[in-house]
Each structure stands twice: as C-alpha cells, then as structure tokens.
Amino acid sequence: MTQSEFLKIVIPLKDKVYRLSKRLLTSREEAEDATQEVLVKLWNKKQDLKQYKSIEALTMTLTKNYCLDRLKSKQASNLQLVHSNYTSREAGLDKATEDRDRLRWVEKIINQLPEKQRMVIQLREIEELEFEEIAKIMEITPENARVILSRARKALREEIEKINNYGITKY
Amino acid sequence: MELQNIKALIEKYFDGTTSVQEEKQLKVYFSSDNVAPELEKYRNLFSYFSKEKQAKSTREIVIKPKTRFNFWIAASVVVAIGIGITFFQPKGQDDLGTFDDPEIALLETQKALRLVAENINKGKEQIGYLKEYENTKNTIFK
Numbered sequence: 001m002t003q004s005e006f007l008k009i010v011i012p013l014k015d016k017v018y019r020l021s022k023r024l025l026t027s028r029e030e031a032e033d034a035t036q037e038v039l040v041k042l043w044n045k046k047q048d049l050k051q052y053k054s055i056e057a058l059t060m061t062l063t064k065n066y067c068l069d070r071l072k073s074k075q076a077s078n079l080q081l082v083h084s085n086y087t088s089r090e091a092g093l094d095k096a097t098e099d100r101d102r103l104r105w106v107e108k109i110i111n112q113l114p115e116k117q118r119m120v121i122q123l124r125e126i127e128e129l130e131f132e133e134i135a136k137i138m139e140i141t142p143e144n145a146r147v148i149l150s151r152a153r154k155a156l157r158e159e160i161e162k163i164n165n166y167g168i169t170k171y
Numbered sequence: 172m173e174l175q176n177i178k179a180l181i182e183k184y185f186d187g188t189t190s191v192q193e194e195k196q197l198k199v200y201f202s203s204d205n206v207a208p209e210l211e212k213y214r215n216l217f218s219y220f221s222k223e224k225q226a227k228s229t230r231e232i233v234i235k236p237k238t239r240f241n242f243w244i245a246a247s248v249v250v251a252i253g254i255g256i257t258f259f260q261p262k263g264q265d266d267l268g269t270f271d272d273p274e275i276a277l278l279e280t281q282k283a284l285r286l287v288a289e290n291i292n293k294g295k296e297q298i299g300y301l302k303e304y305e306n307t308k309n310t311i312f313k
Contacts, residue, residue, distance in 0.1 A: 011232070014228055014232060015226070015227045015228055017228075018226070018227070018228035019223065019224075019226050022226065031228070032228060032229070032230040035228050035230070035232070036230065036232055036233065039232050039234065040232075040234055043234045102215050103215060103218060103219045103222055105215065106215050106216055106219040107219065110219075124191075124194075125194070125220040126220055126223045126224050127224070128191050128194070128195065128224075129191070130191060146187055147187070149187050150185070150186060150187025150188075153184065153185050153187060154185060156216060157185050160212055160213065160216065161212075164212045
C-alpha cells in the first residue's frame with residue numbers, strides 16, 4: 001500500500017478509532033494517544049494491508065486490542081483512568097450546557113457497563129454497524145454480539161426506569 | 172410515525188431485535204420536537220448516541236516514515252570504504268634496495284645485520300638491571 005492509498009483508506013477511519021478508544025478508555029487524552037498508536041501500527045504494516053478483506057475491520061480490531069491491553073496494564077499498575085472532561089463547543093449557551101449535563105448522565109451509566117457491552121454499544125448504537133461487522137471486529141460470533149447488545153440495552157433501560165420511578169431528577 | 176409503532180419499535184429495540192434501519196428511525200423520532208411524554212425518558216439515550224457519532228479526534232496524527240535508515244547508512248559506508256580501498260591504496264614501494272653485484276650485496280647485508288646485532292646487544296645490557304631486581308627479590312622472598 002502506498003502512502004497516498006494509506007491516506008485515502010486508513011486516515012478517514014481516524015475518528016472511528018478515536019471514538020471506540022474513548023468508549024473503552026473513558027478519557028479523551030487516552031483516546032487520542034490510542035488513536036495515534038493504532039494508526040502508527042497500521043502505517044508500519046502498510047505493506048501487508050492489501051491482503052486483508054476489510055481494512056476497517058482490521059483497524060477496529062487493532063483498536064479494541066490496544067485499548068484492552070491499555071486497560072489491563074492500567075489495572076496492573078493500579079492507575080485510575082481519568083474521566084473525560086468535556087468542553088462545550090458552543091460555550092456560553094445555556095441550552096447547550098444543560099443538554100450536555102443530561103447527556104453526560106447517559107455517558108456515566110454506559111461507562112459503568114462491562115467492556116464488551118460498551119464496545120457493542122459503541123459499534124452498534126453509534127457507528128451503526130451490522131452484527132456481522134461487529135462480530136468481525138470483536139472476534140466473536142454475530143449471535144454473541146446480539147446477546148451482548150441486548151444485555152447492554154436492558155441494563156441501560158433498567159437505569160433509566162430506576163431514575164424515572166424514583167423521581168430523581170437527571171438534570 | 173404512529174405512536175403505537177414507535178412503542179412497539181422501542182420494545183423490539185430493548186429486546187435487541189431491531190435492524191440498524193429501525194434504530195435510525197428511533198433516533199430520528201427522538202430528535203424531533205414531538206416526543207410523547209411517556210417516552211421522554213428515553214430521549215437522552217438516543218440524543219447521546221447521535222451526539223457521540225459526531226465526536227472527532229482533534230489531535231494531528233504524526234507518522235514518522237519508517238525508513239531503512241540504518242541499513243542504508245551502513246550500506247553506503249561499506250561502499251565508500253570499498254571505493255577508498257580500491258582507488259586510494261598507497262603506492263607500494265617498488266625499489267626494495269636490491270643489488271646487482273653480489274659483493275656489494277654481501278657488504279650491505281653484513282652492515283644491516285651488524286646494525287641489528289648492535290641494537291640487540293644494547294638491549295641486552297639493559298637486562299643487567301633486571302638481574303639486580305632478581306637478586307633483591309631473592310633476598311626478600313626466600
């Protein structure tokens with residue numbers, strides 16, 4: 001793969017890599033680092049990329065593996081991941097700030113889910129991939145991906161209902 | 172879309188049996204302004220998904236071209252040395268001081284050998300001092 005092909009095929013995946021990393025590592029800084037690492041890894045093996053059926057699936061699998069490794073080494077070294085600190089793009093707008101806080105609550109409950117469920121949520125709800133594609137990336141079966149997803153959705157629904165029933169404000 | 176349909180879709184959604192297409196319909200519904208009050212609680216979930224899709228990495232990716240730097244440096248050094256040896260080899264001394272006349276050759280040889288012998292003798296005189304050390308050593312270590 002030449003440099004220009006690499007720029008055309010791999011670089012557009014950068015944001016997807018970043019988003020999956022952010023979902024797993026729950027930190028923007030960490031996710032940016034991971035994105036850099038994954039793309040450099042791909043660049044270094046650009047000679048072999050041609051033989052893969054889906055470079056996108058390969059890229060996402062590499063991202064997944066990298067992030068899980070990071071999490072493992074973080075756990076081993078007893079380091080705490082810093083939660084993402086969002087800055088508003090439309091700072092100063094009250095409406096935007098309010099929305100952000102409500103959505104942050106959603107993020108919080110997603111972050112409490114196990115890694116696999118978070119990954120499926122990311123790939124299905126946000127990247128809108130089919131189960132076959134998710135399965136390829138996560139190296140599991142499509143049926144397994146579906147089961148993990150429905151578990152994750154049920155967990156989210158439970159949290160939503162809990163807060164709704166208790167009448168606790170989510171704002 | 173009918174509220175009943177949406178509700179059915181939501182149930183399907185939480186069962187994990189909706190298609191990507193149906194999930195997109197739900198996102199569109201929840202991004203509209205007329206979400207039914209009883210479904211309002213699910214709105215944040217879907218707006219969160221839509222918002223997260225927009226998240227972008229803001230850092231520039233720095234990719235250092237992986238060159239065969241060391242290999243080429245090493246190769247060029249070898250080539251340079253090779254050329255150096257081939258072209259700039261010091262000219263060997265062609266005149267080795269040979270003599271045609273055997274008489275003179277003998278004299279010159281004797282002269283050369285004498286020179287060597289003299290120097291060896293000079294060196295031997297110095298060895299006398301070592302003998303002194305030997306003696307001293309022997310008086311100490313018996």
